[in-house]
Amino acid sequence: MANRAKQIGYWVATALIALETLAGGVMDLTHGRTNVFSGTPVVDVVTGLGYPVYILMILGVWKLAGGIVLLAPGLPRLKEWAYAGIIFELTGAIASYFLIADATGQFVAPLILAALAITSWALRPPGRILGDLFPGTTPRLAAGNRATITTAR
Numbered sequence: 001m002a003n004r005a006k007q008i009g010y011w012v013a014t015a016l017i018a019l020e021t022l023a024g025g026v027m028d029l030t031h032g033r034t035n036v037f038s039g040t041p042v043v044d045v046v047t048g049l050g051y052p053v054y055i056l057m058i059l060g061v062w063k064l065a066g067g068i069v070l071l072a073p074g075l076p077r078l079k080e081w082a083y084a085g086i087i088f089e090l091t092g093a094i095a096s097y098f099l100i101a102d103a104t105g106q107f108v109a110p111l112i113l114a115a116l117a118i119t120s121w122a123l124r125p126p127g128r129i130l131g132d133l134f135p136g137t138t139p140r141l142a143a144g145n146r147a148t149i150t151t152a153r
Contacts, residue, residue, distance in 0.1 A: 010123035017116045018070040021086055025063030028056040045106075049096040059089065070120070076130040083121045090114040 027042050031053070043053055066082035069075055090110040097107040 006123050007125065010120060010125060013116050013120035013123060014070055017086065017113065017120050018067045020113055020116075021063045021070070022067035025060045025065075025067060028060030028063060031056055049093075049100060051096075063089070074127070076128055079124075079128055080130050083117060086117045087114060090117065 031043050040048075042056065046056055047053060062085055066085050069078045069082040090113050093110040094107045094114070097110075
């Protein structure tokens with residue numbers, strides 16, 4: 001029963017964060033559309049935070065790629081990158097609102113979305129998790145060289 005609840009939680013969180021990421025990518029690429037959370041055109045939001053408009057093209061492409069990867073079967077390494085990118089983008093948005101001393105509470109939407117992304121990542125089923133780099137071993141630091149990882153056999 002707990003496994004079933006975990007699976008449902010994973011798919012609900014993943015569907016929501018993937019759809020938001022895909023929709024956000026489309027909004028970013030079309031520039032003039034309205035931000036669903038604030039009712040403000042996306043270009044105004046980005047420039048109000050101090051970023052150039054061209055960042056929307058960069059973010060839009062990466063958001064579309066990330067949303068597709070989250071929904072695609074397999075691709076565990078790309079999924080790790082997609083989750084990392086989504087968290088980077090959302091925490092960057094939160095930090096941007098704080099750094100401009102925004103008092104309107106606009107940071108709440110990316111905060112909720114970041115929590116959804118973390119939930120999706122944490123509830124991943126085994127087939128969507130990046131496996132051991134060295135199966136059957138325990139990673140440990142090499143003596144005298146902290147930059148090198150060796151494996152105990």
